[in-house]
Amino acid sequence: MSQARLLREHARIRRRRGVIALALLLPPALALAWLVQRHLGAGWVVLIAAALTYVWWLLQERRRDLRSYLRLLNTADPRFDDSAELLLADATTLTPLAQLQQQRLQTRAAEALPDLRPAWPRRAIAGSLALAGVFALLSLWSPPTASPPAATGEPATAAAATSVRLTGALLSVTPPRYTGLPASRGEELDARVPAGAQLQWQLQLQPAPRAARLRFHDGRSLELTRDGEQWAAQMRVDDAALYRLEIDADLPLQDERRYRLDVVADAPPQIRVDAPDKTLSLREPTQKGWDFDIRASDDYGLGDASLEIVRAQGSGENIQVKRQTVRLRGTGDAREQRYRHRIDLDALELAAGDEVIVRFDVADRREPQAQHSRSASYILRLPPPQADDGVGMDGLVRTALPAFFRSQRQLIIDTEALIAERPKLSEDNFVAKSDALGVEQKILRLRYGQFLGEEFESGRGAAHAAPAAGDEHGEKDGGKDGADKTAAEAPGEDHDHAAAAAPQRFGDAGNVLAEFGHTHDHTEAATLLDPETKRILKVALEQMWQAELQLRTGHPQQALPYENKALEQIKLVQQASRIYLARVGLELPPVDETRRLSGERKDLRDSASAAAAAIPADADLDAVWQNLRTGAAVDWERWDAWQRRRGAAAADALDLAAAADNLRRDPDCAACRSELRNRLWPLLSRASAASAGRDTPDAAGRAYLDALRAKETPP
Structure with a gap:
């Protein structure tokens, strides 16, 4: 009986707390929702937040069980001797002394229980009502910036708007299937996506324009199709880009900000060869095999892997080559694998002087065309046979080992x-x-x-x-x-071999041959x-x-x-045929010493011809730079042509496009012009070295040059 009474008292306390919380939260929440609705058109968000807060508070309150009430009872009423928890205990599990105390507490609980419900917080409730009044006065005093969207689409609503607003945006990203990445959604129109991803835009514009499109920095445009209140479009993205929203409407767009799409390119596989540890090796006499231990990794997954084995036979320019390819199967996960293979050298039937050249090739899973990476060439050489020295010839001829020449x-x-x-x-x-x-x-x-x-x-x-x-x-x-x-x-040397010769030395085979041969x-x-x-x-x-x-x-x-x-x-x-001719020396034409310092200009080319002007490496970029340097209007057609040739693969392509877009939208912006010049300066081709121009001649010099020209001009 006492336990049921305790439960009733506990429920009364929780109800009082819930009513107090609702009285403190509801008035300001309603007033704030009305204020937000008038200015931003999203007052329901405030109400939902307030409702969720209240529900969360109730769930927290339900966690307070009956024992928490008994602890309050011990604090509020000294008659329970800090042992009110005995009212919920099973008498059969208690000691005789505890059973006696439980009976005493039950008698006291049956007589009277203190009222432990919280008092009404009058000051807090008054403050809540005052805050709600402030919000209500603000909503009535300040006019709304834009009319809320009307479902009926009355003409008065469109007439009251001053600009077209982007009220909702959703960007869906579907990565390529081979990447294994999940699709994602977000309300931000700036995104970082993998190369080849499919993007889908869903936008809401109020009031609705006649047409809308996405304009990219390279001049492309993507038209948005209307479906009810939504404008949608989709596109595959392979290169990084900047874009903004453009509309055809009587009212301007409220937010004309620029959005950025960063593209993460699919990197080729990375290769690390652990064995062999050097690219050129010599075969040991007892070596039967050649071991390879290779690790490969890729950002999205590895594909086929193979070893290309090339056997080279012969020497000089006459080398015969035999190729074979061995497919490898690695161990590990899809993104990082380890490949081990042993080449049987006996099966290749190698001979002395042969070479085995091995290269590892691995592909990734990119679609439609996979990327390949190749390792360095690893060469195993078999030493050539050693030539036997002549026997018994040491006293007759000079021993000379043949020099080794690479082919x-x-x-x-x-x-x-x-x-x-x-x-x-x-x-x-x-x-x-x-x-x-x-x-x-x-x-x-x-x-x-x-x-x-x-x-x-x-x-x-x-x-x-x-x-x-x-x-x-x-x-x-x-x-x-x-x-x-x-x-x-x-040339013309006679055959008198008794002429003066070089000093001879005893035992010099060269001198002996020159003397007697x-x-x-x-x-x-x-x-x-x-x-x-x-x-x-x-x-x-x-x-x-x-x-x-x-x-x-x-x-x-x-x-x-x-x-x-x-x-x-x-x-x-x-493959050419050879003939044998008598050799002649080089004969240069004699120098005519009589013409030196004579001023004779016969057979000389025209000195008035000037060098042709140097052509810049990129005429379009040079023209844009000259416009920026002189302060003239920029030729944006040449700029767009240069950007299309350069492409979006460069690291600074988007930053450069953003700087150009800022100047294009505001031609009088000095800071925008300076920023574009600073970004273009490292991209200009370096001027080639040239000699300094001749100074302007005086009257005597001009008369001399005129005389030279008159003399060179044929009659």
Whole structure:
């Protein structure tokens, strides 16, 4: 009986608290909702917020059970001896002393219970009513900024509006299926989306215009179609863009802000090769296999992976190549996988001097065309067989080991491997390796240059030789390689071999051969090619010169075209026929010393011809820059043409477009013009070096120049 009475008292306390809370919350909420409705047209939002707040408070209040009431009872009435909780306890579980105390408390609870309901907060309720009155006065005193949207669409509503407002916006983003990203929605028209995503706009405009569209910074427009009160459009986005809302209406648009779409491009797969740890290896005598341990990752997922195995046989320019592709299956999740593979070297049937070149290829899941990434080329070389030294010939001939020359094809392969390995090398190491390849290219160039008359001295006393007729590269090595040149026979040299010779040294095979032999019979000294073959070989040497220049300066990427061109010309030379001619020296026309300091201008070109004006790298950009520099009106057609050519892939494309849009909308804005100039300055082409112009001549100088022109003019 006492427990039922306690429950009734507890319910009375909760009801009193709920009524007090409602009295404090309801008046200001209603007044604030009316004020917001008049100015923003969303007063129902305030009412919903107030209702949710009240419901949340009631749920919190329900958590206060009967024990909380008993704790209040212990505090308010000392008759319960701080043990009112015994009224809810089971008597069979209590000790005899506790049972006696429970009986005493039940008797006291049956007599009378104190009223524990909270008192009415009159001051707080008065303050709530006063706040509601303030909101009501504000709503009646200040006129509304815009009429609320009417469902009937009366003409009076449109006449009262001063601008078209964007009352609602929803942007839906559907990423490409291969990315695995979920679709999303948001009320913000600025977004960051993956490349290839499908965007859908749903806008609400009050009052409704005749037409609406989305205008992009590159001149494109997307028309919005009306469906009731909503304007909708959809589009696939591949590049970053700026856009704004445009309308056709009698009233202007209230908010003409610019929105931004940032596009996250799909990055190609990333590759890391853990084994082997170097790109060039030599096969060990007991090595049976070649292990590969590769890791690959991608932002959206990996596709097919394979190893391309190339077996190269032969030497020089006669190399046979066999290719095979092995599909790999990795372990791990879709975005990061590990690939392991072992190449059976015995199955490849390798011979001494062969090479195995391996490259890893992996694709991602991009649609409709996947992106591929390739690793550097990893080369396994089998050492060539060692040549046996001659037996019993030490006292007869001089022992000379053949020099090792790389073939032009091998230089191309090593250059490509160095380019692919560049991200893993330091700058100094990369330049050193490139310089080493340049030295090998030089050695190969000199080897082929012998067929055009480039010679090497074989003795200490040999003199420098003039290059062969028409040879462009005979002396390009200057002092460094000049010591390596050999003496050549001068034109018209007689065959008197008893002439003054270089000092001899006992045991010098070169001097012995020069003294007792006839060196004119050597093909290196008396053989030339036919003119066509010689021309082809000259082209090959020129390409080698350019390749050596780029390699020695640390630019292997720029050396590749020259190396490939040299290889093509070498192949043509190998197929050409040879003829043997007597060699002649280079004869230059004699210099006419009588014309020096004489002022004779015969056979000279016209000095009045001026150099042609330099054409800027991008005429449209240069024209826009000149407009900005001089303060003239910008030619926006040329600006749009330049932007279309440049594209939206550049990192600063959107910032540059935003600066141009600000100036286009406000041509008198000095800050906008300065900002666009600052952003364009790094994009201008650097002016080439030029000589200073001649000063304006005085009267005597002009008379002299006029006399020269009159003399040069034919009668």
